[in-house]
Structure formats: structure tokens, C-alpha cells
Amino acid sequence: MRVFLGVTGASGAPYAARLLESLVGAGCDVGLTVSAAGIQVLGTELYGDPALPRDEVLDRFAGHLGAAVTTYGIQDYSSPYASGSAKVDGYVVCPCSMSTVGTLATGAMANLIHRAASVALKERRKLVLVPRETPLSSIHLRGLATLNDAGAVILFAAPGFYHGAKTVDDLVDFIVARCLDQLGIDHSLTARWGQ
Numbered sequence: 001m002r003v004f005l006g007v008t009g010a011s012g013a014p015y016a017a018r019l020l021e022s023l024v025g026a027g028c029d030v031g032l033t034v035s036a037a038g039i040q041v042l043g044t045e046l047y048g049d050p051a052l053p054r055d056e057v058l059d060r061f062a063g064h065l066g067a068a069v070t071t072y073g074i075q076d077y078s079s080p081y082a083s084g085s086a087k088v089d090g091y092v093v094c095p096c097s098m099s100t101v102g103t104l105a106t107g108a109m110a111n112l113i114h115r116a117a118s119v120a121l122k123e124r125r126k127l128v129l130v131p132r133e134t135p136l137s138s139i140h141l142r143g144l145a146t147l148n149d150a151g152a153v154i155l156f157a158a159p160g161f162y163h164g165a166k167t168v169d170d171l172v173d174f175i176v177a178r179c180l181d182q183l184g185i186d187h188s189l190t191a192r193w194g195q
């Protein structure tokens with residue numbers, strides 16, 4: 001299975017790290033792109049240094065996962081994910097900033113993450129957005145509704161506690177499990193309610 005993962009500058013880097021590892025663990029071929037703000041958030045939330053250089057962040061984030069992950073520059077429109085002609089099974093933007101929500105909702109495409117998400121919508125392919133912001137303005141809400149109407153799955157980074165979460169990892173797994181479910185990927189990250 002071929003999956004695009006865009007990482008933008010909303011809080012939630014642990015979701016992105018766990019999702020990437022889970023996709024690779026499930027045998028996916030992953031195309032990864034991280035925005036400039038995404039690099040800053042990964043540096044801050046995973047490695048304790050908001051000023052860590054892009055190459056260093058990407059090496060720590062994906063370097064240990066080998067050939068299953070191909071990393072593309074944020075403006076690399078020669079990437080297969082920039083075109084609907086490439087066969088791609090699913091697209092996820094996790095975490096997804098409100099800036100990216102706003103851009104996508106207008107149809108604008110200022111970087112490869114926007115372009116890949118727009119391709120997913122126009123080709124009627126699975127697009128999962130994992131936004132994180134609170135509270136939300138009417139601008140945010142309208143943008144999210146527009147994207148939902150266009151076919152995106154809005155999978156808010158709002159973990160539930162009903163599985164008896166005890167650790168932050170449990171909460172991270174809750175969201176990652178929902179993402180994998182949306183992509184049709186089997187996992188055992190969380191128990192299934194009623195089973």
C-alpha cells in the first residue's frame with residue numbers, strides 16, 4: 001500500500017511519529033513531506049530543540065525506518081504525490097494546522113502537502129486530515145466543513161479516554177488507530193469497543 005504523509009506545524013508530533021512507524025510496520029511505502037513549521041514542531045515536541053536543522057529533524061524522525069520512507073522537499077513538485085497520475089492508496093496530513101486547513105479549503109496549493117491533498121480530493125481518493133487547534137473560530141469551522149463536503153475525513157486530534165488510557169502513549173495510539181482504520185490497515189493499537 002502506498003501512502004502519503006504530510007506533517008504540518010500543528011501541535012501533535014507524537015501522533016505523526018507513531019503513525020509513520022505504524023505505516024512502515026504495516027508494510028506501507030510512505031512518501032513523507034514536512035512543512036517548515038512542521039519541522040519546528042517536530043524539533044520542539046520530539047527532540048526538545050525548536051531550532052534543530054531540517055536535515056537533522058528528518059533524520060531523527062524517519063532515518064531509522066529505511067527504504068520504506070521516501071522524504072520529499074516541501075516544494076518538490078516532481079514528487080509522484082504532486083500528480084493524480086501516480087497510484088496512491090491514501091493521503092494523511094497529521095498533524096494538520098489551521099493554516100493548511102484554510103489553504104486547502106480555498107483550493108490554493110502553496111506546497112507539496114497542499115498539492116497532494118488537493119490531488120486526493122480531485123481524484124476522489126481517501127484523504128484523512130488530523131487537525132489540532134482549540135478553540136475554533138468560525139473561519140476554522142467553515143474550512144473544515146468545506147473539506148468534509150469535498151470528501152476529506154476530518155479526524156480531529158481528540159483522543160477518547162473510554163479505553164482506560166493510562167499514559168500519553170495510550171492517547172497517541174487512540175488517534176493513530178483511528179487513522180489506520182480510515183486507511184483500512186489492520187492494527188492492534190487499541191482494543192475494539194465491545195470485543
Ligand SMILES: Cc1cc2nc3c(=O)[nH]c(=O)nc-3n(C[C@H](O)[C@H](O)[C@H](O)COP(=O)(O)O)c2cc1C
Pocket residue numbers: 007008009010011035036037038040041044096097098099100132133
Ligand atoms: C510549537 C508550535 C505549535 C503550534 N501549534 C499549532 C496548533 O496546534 N494548531 C495550529 O493550527 N497551528 C499551530 N502552530 C502554528 C502553525 O505552525 C503556523 O500557523 C504555520 O504557519 C503552519 O504552517 P503549515 O501549515 O505550512 O505547517 C504552532 C506553531 C508552533 C511553533
